[in-house]
Amino acid sequence: MENLTKKRENYISWDEYFMGIAILSSKRSKDPNTQVGACIVKDNKIIGMGYNGLPRGCSDDSFPWDKEGDFLNTKYPFIVHAELNAILNSIKSDLKGSKIYVGLFPCNECAKAIIQSGIKEIFYLSDKYRDSDIFKASKLMLDNANVTYTQLPPMKDIVLQIDPDYI
Numbered sequence: 001m002e003n004l005t006k007k008r009e010n011y012i013s014w015d016e017y018f019m020g021i022a023i024l025s026s027k028r029s030k031d032p033n034t035q036v037g038a039c040i041v042k043d044n045k046i047i048g049m050g051y052n053g054l055p056r057g058c059s060d061d062s063f064p065w066d067k068e069g070d071f072l073n074t075k076y077p078f079i080v081h082a083e084l085n086a087i088l089n090s091i092k093s094d095l096k097g098s099k100i101y102v103g104l105f106p107c108n109e110c111a112k113a114i115i116q117s118g119i120k121e122i123f124y125l126s127d128k129y130r131d132s133d134i135f136k137a138s139k140l141m142l143d144n145a146n147v148t149y150t151q152l153p154p155m156k157d158i159v160l161q162i163d164p165d166y167i
């Protein structure tokens with residue numbers, strides 16, 4: 001027994017794995033200011049992923065990316081949020097009892113979609129918009145619908161590096 005090779009010990013946890021995939025998905029976002037990714041999980045299997053972007057078929061070059069100005073000259077009416085994209089892209093129609101990993105706390109519209117789809121747990125990294133009424137409304141609904149939300153510790157030390165021996 002003593003001579004047997006032991007298993008690797010510094011492997012990442014399930015939470016780090018799924019949040020890592022959410023963060024990797026966010027790298028596909030064209031939003032110059034905020035990139036968000038989301039990953040839906042059931043029984044430790046990924047059943048949906050998404051990032052914030054324009055609806056399918058809408059050109060990334062035909063719509064504004066501004067944050068300020070007339071509403072129609074900003075990105076806000078046009079962007080599909082990461083969580084909604086993950087729900088809409090999901091490979092299973094039944095998300096009941098699933099979890100969602102997302103980089104940024106869900107807004108009120110995504111909270112509605114999360115609740116309606118049956119997702120029961122949210123794991124997030126940042127709550128940087130917590131003082132805005134949109135995110136307060138989100139928490140009011142999530143609390144009332146018994147959807148839990150848990151902030152995960154910052155994952156600064158997960159770096160995606162391709163081992164040169166792979167190539």
Ligand SMILES: Nc1ccn([C@H]2C[C@H](O)[C@@H](COP(=O)(O)O)O2)c(=O)n1
Nearest residue numbers: 033034036052079081082104105106
């Ligand atoms: N939980 C969230 C929060 C925000 N988003 C998206 C929507 C926008 O593309 C962007 C927010 O833009 P900002 O006002 O920070 O420039 O992030 C999301 O997908 N999920």
Ligand SMILES: [Zn+2]
Nearest residue numbers: 081106107110
């Ligand atoms: Zn949202």
